[in-house]
Amino acid sequence: MPATRIGRFRSVALATAAVLVGLTTPALTATSATATTTDYDSTYYKNAIGKTGASLKSSLHTIISSQTKISYSAVWNALKVTDQDPNNSNNVILLYSGVSRAKSLNGGDTGDWNREHVWAKSHGDFGTATGPGTDLHHLRPADVTVNGIRGNKDFDNGGSTVSNGGGSRTDSDSFEPRDAVKGDVARMILYMAVRYEGDDGWPDLEPDDKVNNGSNPYIGKLSVLKEWNDEDPPDSFEENRNDVIYDTYQHNRNPFIDHPEWVDAIW
Numbered sequence: 001m002p003a004t005r006i007g008r009f010r011s012v013a014l015a016t017a018a019v020l021v022g023l024t025t026p027a028l029t030a031t032s033a034t035a036t037t038t039d040y041d042s043t044y045y046k047n048a049i050g051k052t053g054a055s056l057k058s059s060l061h062t063i064i065s066s067q068t069k070i071s072y073s074a075v076w077n078a079l080k081v082t083d084q085d086p087n088n089s090n091n092v093i094l095l096y097s098g099v100s101r102a103k104s105l106n107g108g109d110t111g112d113w114n115r116e117h118v119w120a121k122s123h124g125d126f127g128t129a130t131g132p133g134t135d136l137h138h139l140r141p142a143d144v145t146v147n148g149i150r151g152n153k154d155f156d157n158g159g160s161t162v163s164n165g166g167g168s169r170t171d172s173d174s175f176e177p178r179d180a181v182k183g184d185v186a187r188m189i190l191y192m193a194v195r196y197e198g199d200d201g202w203p204d205l206e207p208d209d210k211v212n213n214g215s216n217p218y219i220g221k222l223s224v225l226k227e228w229n230d231e232d233p234p235d236s237f238e239e240n241r242n243d244v245i246y247d248t249y250q251h252n253r254n255p256f257i258d259h260p261e262w263v264d265a266i267w
């Protein structure tokens with residue numbers, strides 16, 4: 001069942017007004033994500049509604065930890081469904097570059113797409129084992145070469161333009177995805193921080209506000225991820241992906257796609 005959103009029309013109206021008065025009014029900066037209401041609030045999220053801070057995080061952890069897990073090999077076919085190009089059913093959309101590429105070109109060679117762990121699997125050393133290593137809410141198709149450039153870097157603004165990276169940028173210790181998916185990246189990282197709290201045999205994953213986290217179970221920068229969540233709200237592709245994972249594969253949701261305002265409510 002698709003979520004019904006309330007609040008986005010107001011954001012669009014404000015943006016339109018800003019354009020109309022742009023010659024006399026300074027440009028608006030990103031504001032906190034607008035509160036939303038979804039069809040899942042009275043069912044799936046009912047025990048989280050009205051909470052904030054640690055209480056909200058704990059409730060969401062309990063809710064989304066009920067999931068069906070898939071194998072790493074099964075991720076290939078799942079991504080061909082979750083990330084299907086809405087304009088070409090034979091292709092998937094690659095996360096960082098934005099390129100539409102044939103589903104059949106999955107693999108490890110130059111020109112192929114592979115399975116990108118947005119929460120780098122070395123941050124907590126969980127590898128590709130069933131669990132965080134196969135969680136579709138942070139696994140996305142990515143160009144092999146661009147994925148290699150991202151490596152296991154933390155996320156931050158700045159750096160040099162990545163060749164064929166769709167506008168992504170990188171430096172020695174961080175990666176900045178293209179503007180159109182910055183919010184997607186933030187919400188995937190923060191989903192992982194709520195889902196994996198160290199109580200099920202996996203590391204306690206948490207965002208922090210620095211880079212160079214190495215093999216520690218942390219990814220930064222939290223302050224930048226929060227900005228990206230505000231600047232790039234969920235779009236129809238991201239929302240559909242959340243629905244497909246919920247309906248067909250894992251039967252759990254990324255709460256920050258349904259309620260992006262919960263990012264600020266927790267962090």
